[in-house]
Amino acid sequence: MISKKIGIVDCNNFYVSCERVFNPVSTGRPTVVLSNNDGCVIARSQEAKDLGIKMGEPFFQKKEFMDEHRFCVYSSNYNLYGDMSDRVMSVIREHVSSLEIYSIDESFIDVSHVEEKDMMDFLHIIREDVKKRIGIPVSIGVGPNKTLAKLTSHIAKQNSNYKGVCSFWDLEEVRNMYYGIDVGEVWGIGRKWKKKLNSIGVDSVGQFVNSTDGWIRKNMSILGLRTKYELLGHYCNPIVTTPKTKKNVASARSFGQDVDDFSQIAEAMYVYIQNGLRKIKDDSLEAKKATIFVSGNKHKGQTHSYYKSVSFQKATCDTEEIWAQVYPELRKLFKKDKSYKKCGIVFSELTPSNQHQITLFQSSLQMVSPPSNTEKKWEMKQEFITKKYTTKWEDIPECFV
DNA sequence: TCTGGGGTCCTAGGACCC
DNA sequence: TCTGGGGTCCTAGGACCC
Numbered sequence: 001m002i003s004k005k006i007g008i009v010d011c012n013n014f015y016v017s018c019e020r021v022f023n024p025v026s027t028g029r030p031t032v033v034l035s036n037n038d039g040c041v042i043a044r045s046q047e048a049k050d051l052g053i054k055m056g057e058p059f060f061q062k063k064e065f066m067d068e069h070r071f072c073v074y075s076s077n078y079n080l081y082g083d084m085s086d087r088v089m090s091v092i093r094e095h096v097s098s099l100e101i102y103s104i105d106e107s108f109i110d111v112s113h114v115e116e117k118d119m120m121d122f123l124h125i126i127r128e129d130v131k132k133r134i135g136i137p138v139s140i141g142v143g144p145n146k147t148l149a150k151l152t153s154h155i156a157k158q159n160s161n162y163k164g165v166c167s168f169w170d171l172e173e174v175r176n177m178y179y180g181i182d183v184g185e186v187w188g189i190g191r192k193w194k195k196k197l198n199s200i201g202v203d204s205v206g207q208f209v210n211s212t213d214g215w216i217r218k219n220m221s222i223l224g225l226r227t228k229y230e231l232l233g234h235y236c237n238p239i240v241t242t243p244k245t246k247k248n249v250a251s252a253r254s255f256g257q258d259v260d261d262f263s264q265i266a267e268a269m270y271v272y273i274q275n276g277l278r279k280i281k282d283d284s285l286e287a288k289k290a291t292i293f294v295s296g297n298k299h300k301g302q303t304h305s306y307y308k309s310v311s312f313q314k315a316t317c318d319t320e321e322i323w324a325q326v327y328p329e330l331r332k333l334f335k336k337d338k339s340y341k342k343c344g345i346v347f348s349e350l351t352p353s354n355q356h357q358i359t360l361f362q363s364s365l366q367m368v369s370p371p372s373n374t375e376k377k378w379e380m381k382q383e384f385i386t387k388k389y390t391t392k393w394e395d396i397p398e399c400f401v
Numbered sequence: 402t403c404t405g406g407g408g409t410c411c412t413a414g415g416a417c418c419c
Numbered sequence: 420t421c422t423g424g425g426g427t428c429c430t431a432g433g434a435c436c437c
Binding site for chain 1: 403404406412
């Protein structure tokens, strides 16, 4: 069997790095990017991490601290990050034959053709090219499979001597290193499984790979077992270069404040439907089913959450057609004596838009007019949003020489 | 005042059929 | 009417990822 060489290219502190390309003032200063509604921290610069800011920490709890330490704070700007991501990926693609975009800031690459002795040089070239042309720093880890590529890139980040790139084949005594790495660092082992493993005395990667197949299979399903075998060097999880067709498309948001007025919810839902449909149309898809939901503010102990699925007669991506069927259900879900913090829609049973099923009995739909504009209490808070530097003409930075 | 959003996969259990 | 086993399909829930 020819062994594979798989790499993971990972943008460092991606959202922060994107902001810094256009706001160099934040370079060197502790910097964070906030989730929608400026709710919690979802990206941190190294300086912010060093000051103890945690991933997912509520912003309002740290605001004062951040003011004191002269933080740069940004609302998330997904137009910018999405476009910067596309640019990073296309530079990487120039260097490899096979690339899987795994998330907005990560891609797996197949580098099986590169000799082990040449690997580090090869990785440095990619890293420098992305930095030079796009301005985004990346880390790269390479190993015999995805799980080990991820673990190797973790090792690279822990130790600055690696200068952001690390090859499994340059590491000595890998299996011994496993005893020094927390099992929770492994890709595929999350909080719950880590806790379960700890409870039987398994704390390190080394101990995990020595756990029995039976226990892992029973407690962590086939996925946990696959992770163990990848840590042992097997190749179980192939690179997927053609993007998988989506199975679900969701559009949901928390409101800027609690809302108890049906017209507000209806307007928000209408906007989210349009939002979701835009994503569906971009992929040339249509939906046969949609699930709408409304829910209370869980941080105020409100646990109410109501949802309802609607199956359409035929797959569609027509806003009015969907609204006509969703609106009456939304009306029924809404309870007058409750307040709500979030609503949304998940489209499922997606099919390519050119495959039209002929419907024999098309019942006529009672169209429902779109909601009229309200004062938009539901709109999300974005106090620190930057411009669409790369995707909107008016926002393109000017350069004075 | 203020606590994100969008995905995938696997499994157990219920419904239903023969 | 009662009784049993096995197969398939669907869904909700739970785990994971970023």
